[in-house]
Amino acid sequence: xxxxxxxxxxxxxxxxxxxxxxxxxxxxxxxxxxxxxxxxxxxxxxxxxxxxxxxxxxxxxxxxxxxxxxxxxxxxxxxxxxxxxxxxxxxxxxxxxxxxxxxxxxxxxxxxxxxxxxxxxxxxxxxxxxxxxxxxxxxxxxxxxxxxxxxxxxxxxxxxxxxxxxxxxxxxx
Amino acid sequence: xxxxxxxxxxxxxxxxxxxxxxxxxxxxxxxxxxxxxxxxxxxxxxxxxxxxxxxxxxxxxxxxxxxxxxxxxxxxxxxxxxxxxxxxxxxxxxxxxxxxxxxxxxxxxxxxxxxxxxxxxxxxxxxxxxxxxxxxxxxxxxxxxxxxxxxxxxxxxxxxxxxxxxxxxxxxxxxxxxxxxxxxxxxxxxxxxxxxxxxxxxxxxxxxxxxxxxxxxxxxxxxxxxxxxxxxxxxxxxxxxxxxxxxxxxxxxxxxxxxxxxxxxxxxxxxxxxxxxxxxxxxxxxxxxxxxxxxxxxxxxxxxxxxxxxx
Numbered sequence: 001x002x003x004x005x006x007x008x009x010x011x012x013x014x015x016x017x018x019x020x021x022x023x024x025x026x027x028x029x030x031x032x033x034x035x036x037x038x039x040x041x042x043x044x045x046x047x048x049x050x051x052x053x054x055x056x057x058x059x060x061x062x063x064x065x066x067x068x069x070x071x072x073x074x075x076x077x078x079x080x081x082x083x084x085x086x087x088x089x090x091x092x093x094x095x096x097x098x099x100x101x102x103x104x105x106x107x108x109x110x111x112x113x114x115x116x117x118x119x120x121x122x123x124x125x126x127x128x129x130x131x132x133x134x135x136x137x138x139x140x141x142x143x144x145x146x147x148x149x150x151x152x153x154x155x156x157x158x159x160x161x162x163x164x165x166x167x168x169x170x171x172x173x
Numbered sequence: 174x175x176x177x178x179x180x181x182x183x184x185x186x187x188x189x190x191x192x193x194x195x196x197x198x199x200x201x202x203x204x205x206x207x208x209x210x211x212x213x214x215x216x217x218x219x220x221x222x223x224x225x226x227x228x229x230x231x232x233x234x235x236x237x238x239x240x241x242x243x244x245x246x247x248x249x250x251x252x253x254x255x256x257x258x259x260x261x262x263x264x265x266x267x268x269x270x271x272x273x274x275x276x277x278x279x280x281x282x283x284x285x286x287x288x289x290x291x292x293x294x295x296x297x298x299x300x301x302x303x304x305x306x307x308x309x310x311x312x313x314x315x316x317x318x319x320x321x322x323x324x325x326x327x328x329x330x331x332x333x334x335x336x337x338x339x340x341x342x343x344x345x346x347x348x349x350x351x352x353x354x355x356x357x358x359x360x361x362x363x364x365x366x367x368x369x370x371x372x373x374x375x376x377x378x379x380x381x382x383x384x385x386x387x388x389x390x391x392x393x394x395x396x397x398x399x400x401x402x403x404x405x406x407x408x409x410x411x412x413x414x415x416x417x418x419x420x421x422x423x424x425x426x427x428x429x430x431x432x433x434x435x436x437x438x439x440x441x442x443x444x445x446x447x448x449x450x451x452x453x454x455x456x457x458x459x460x461x462x463x464x465x466x467x468x469x470x471x472x473x474x475x476x477x478x479x480x481x482x483x484x
Contacts, residue, residue: 001188001341009343013187017350020306024358026365044239047287048309050302052358057366059377085383085442093386094444095213098221098296100383105295113236114228114295121227145380147373148396 019043024050026057064142066103068122069161071135080122107140112163119165127172138163187346190339192460193318194467197272199348200279200316202452203307204270207282210304210445211263214289218259222292223252230292237294244288258285272321279316283308300446303355307348307453314344345456352453357414363407372400378441386442409433417457427454 019039022032043049068080082103083096105111106118119136126133140162144155220226222245228236230245248254262285269278286308290297317323319337327333368374376399378384392398413430416422431451438447455463 006188009187013343013347016347020351021354024354026358026362041239044237044241046309047242047283047290047305050306052299052355053362054299054359055374055378056359056362056369058368059366059374060381061377063380063382065383086385090387093442095216097442097444098214098217100442101298102227102296111236111295114232117228117232121225124225145377148376 016048020048020050023048024052026053061145062142063145064104064107064140066106067139067141068119069137069139070122070126070133071137072126072128072131073134074131076131078126080126106138107162115163116165119163120167120171123165123167123171132169132172133167136165136167137161138165187343188341191342192337192464193315193340193342193345194320194337194460194463195456195458196311196314196316196342196345196348197319197321198455198463199307199345199452200272200275200311200314201270201320202455203304203311204266204268204282206304206445206449206452207266207286208263208270209448210301211259211266213444215259219252219255221296222255222258222289224250224255226293228293228295233292233294237291241291242284242287243291244284245292258288261285262289269316272317272323275317275321275323276312279308279312279314283312298443298446299355300443300449303351303453304449306351310344310347310351312344314348315340348453349456352450352456353414353417355414355450356410356417360407360410360414363410369403369407372403375399375403375406384441384443387439389440406433423457427457430454 019042022035023039023043025032065084066082070078070080072078083092083099085093085097085100088096106114115138119138122136123133138161139159141157141159143157146155214221230250244258245255248258261281265278265281265285268274269282283305287305290301290305318340324333324337328335363369363374366374368377376396379389379394379399393402409429412422412426417426431454434447434451437443458466
């Protein structure tokens with residue numbers, strides 16, 4: 001292999017090994033943060049960004065789901081539900097698993113910018129020309145997973161409306 | 174250890190030519206997994222990526238800013254084009270698995286994969302991330318140098334002999350590095366959490382209703398078993414991240430990893446995740462052992478064919 005080619009590959013290898021490692025190790029020293037900020041544009045552009053924090057450092061200790069209450073022009077209220085994996089057949093939960101991850105993300109306060117999009121999508125899915133949806137409310141239901149050997153074994157379910165959206169006519173197009 | 178020894182070791186590890194058989198086999202598995210992923214996504218393709226998707230392209234850019242390699246930003250905003258992207262991606266993934274125009278198809282598959290990821294980052298799991306990063310390095314690998322239509326064409330045209338040519342394995346090494354890093358970083362994250370240290374972590378995972386896949390016997394849901402399994406998970410992930418590089422330990426660890434991931438594939442509903450990670454295990458198999466394995470498979474097939482012909 002020509003020296004120039006080998007040198008170029010070595011630079012490529014060293015850069016990627018260092019950049020990927022520094023990007024994903026769970027250490028937040030000032031030096032690492034600074035380095036991450038330097039390589040961030042490249043990592044985001046190339047798709048090499050990554051996080052390996054599955055179920056860690058602390059696994060979720062609540063079962064949560066999201067539903068929507070859709071209020072129509074005539075005052076009727078209808079509940080719309082995201083697919084719930086535990087209620088689906090094995091093939092259906094295989095196909096619909098992306099919804100599990102999506103719902104997990106929708107609930108996050110840091111993702112609130114997507115709530116209007118989600119509400120609009122639900123409004124379109126429930127559209128009826130003679131009686132269009134006027135309001136969509138996103139509701140989070142959750143119940144804590146009680147520690148082993150605790151009584152009662154199931155915590156009561158709680159609910160909170162976390163977003164309310166007034167549907168505009170152009171949303172339904 | 175001297176710097177010279179270190180440089181020699183680096184050069185041997187990344188550049189000493191070796192059979193491209195492992196990376197070719199990985200290419201086949203990678204292509205098949207990309208196809209499987211597309212089959213699963215097909216019914217909801219436009220729901221996730223269409224013009225009226227759950228999250229718009231503009232919202233995604235607002236939530237996840239930055240210039241990104243994303244074909245959706247250059248394609249006309251029409252569902253016909255987005256559906257077209259699906260078929261191009263599928264065709265390219267099939268051709269990649271077959272090893273036809275391997276380099277071009279590895280680039281197309283990576284571009285399509287990273288585009289759908291960037292289009293909606295909120296439906297992805299770790300397996301998707303691994304596929305994306307592995308796909309990046311696969312573009313640089315001699316993935317079509319064996320077990321491919323490209324090679325058959327080269328042999329037919331007289332450009333290559335019956336013996337597979339050895340190639341520098343640096344791109345394969347980067348995918349191996351990525352897999353080991355995945356395990357090691359996961360171990361680091363987990364070991365910093367109290368539930369993993371005190372052994373209660375998997376109890377909570379086992380009680381996440383939406384994650385359950387196939388029914389698990391009650392004995393495996395027992396808190397004592399789950400406590401042991403929590404610590405075993407830490408041990409396995411550390412070993413696959415660090416000890417995998419020791420030749421003597423590699424095959425036993427890969428065997429443990431296979432059992433570990435097959436159990437997770439049965440237990441947790443994260444489709445393809447485990448298989449995507451397992452696919453990269455072939456990169457850790459010695460090319461000579463792979464050669465023997467493939468030779469054995471060929472002999473078996475020959476014997477079966479002969480028996481059938483006699484019958």
